[in-house]
Amino acid sequence: MKTPPVELPAITDDGEFTARYSEAGLTELSFPEAGRASAPAANKGTIPGKILDWHRLTEAALKAILAGHQPKKFPPLDLAGTAFQKSVWQSLRKIPVGRTKSYGEIAEAIGRPKAVRAVGGACGANPVPVLVPCHRVLAANGKIGGFSGGLERKRRLLAREGLKI
DNA sequence: CATCAAAAACTCC
DNA sequence: GGAGTTTTTGATG
Known part of the structure; x- marks a missing residue:
């Protein structure tokens, strides 16, 4: 592996998310997991400055959304998919x-x-939850559908934005 | 490499 | 509660 993905912890009020970056941008974001209280030790010395820069934006955007606000800036995303x-x-x-929105929309x-x-x-298959708001998608009849990080978490995210299921 | 079968965070009757 | 639609993914020849 010539360019291993860089992992950085993004501290928010909701816990410690794990962000992964490639040379092109943010590639993946994970919810805080129990039993993973300590973030992957990040050697800031080996991380390119631009990634630290992206990470600032990621963390800011993450916090904004968790607080129910629209982030002003997004980091570049490098999503891998069809x-x-x-x-x-x-x-x-x-x-x-x-x-x-509903899945149908x-x-x-x-x-x-x-x-x-x-x-x-x-x-x-969305690798970047929250920034790509998959939690704002409900089924047509108001059912909550599903969520990679757990339905409870989805509900809390929606509640933070002032929505009720 | 082409093809087949099974599954999925849905929606409609 | 059951059938229908579309895409992805892994197995098979």
Whole structure:
């Protein structure tokens, strides 16, 4: 591995997220997990300055969303996925704070109104939760659907934005 | 490399 | 509660 992904802890009020960066941008973000209280020891000396710069933006954006505000700036994202998944994630990022969309609406937005189920799959494959607000996507009839980080966490995120299920 | 089968965070009847 | 639609992923020849 010539360019191993860089891992940095992002401290928020909700816990310690783990952000992973490639040479092109933020590539993955993980929720804090029990039993992983201590972040991966980050050798700041070996981390390129630009990544530390991105990380500042990531942490700021993360905190903003967790507080229910729309972040002013996003770090560059380097999402790995199929064309379909990228379309879905792009649509997700257009959802403003405090609003929700259904899987069906996302499906329509990308021109595949009937691919709702596939949209669900793409959301589940979303490597960057919170910044790509997969938690703001609910099922058509108001059901909460699912969430990679656990349904409880999804509910709390929505509650922070002033939404009630 | 091409093809088949199974599964998924949905939606509608 | 069951059938339908689309995409992804892993197995098979």
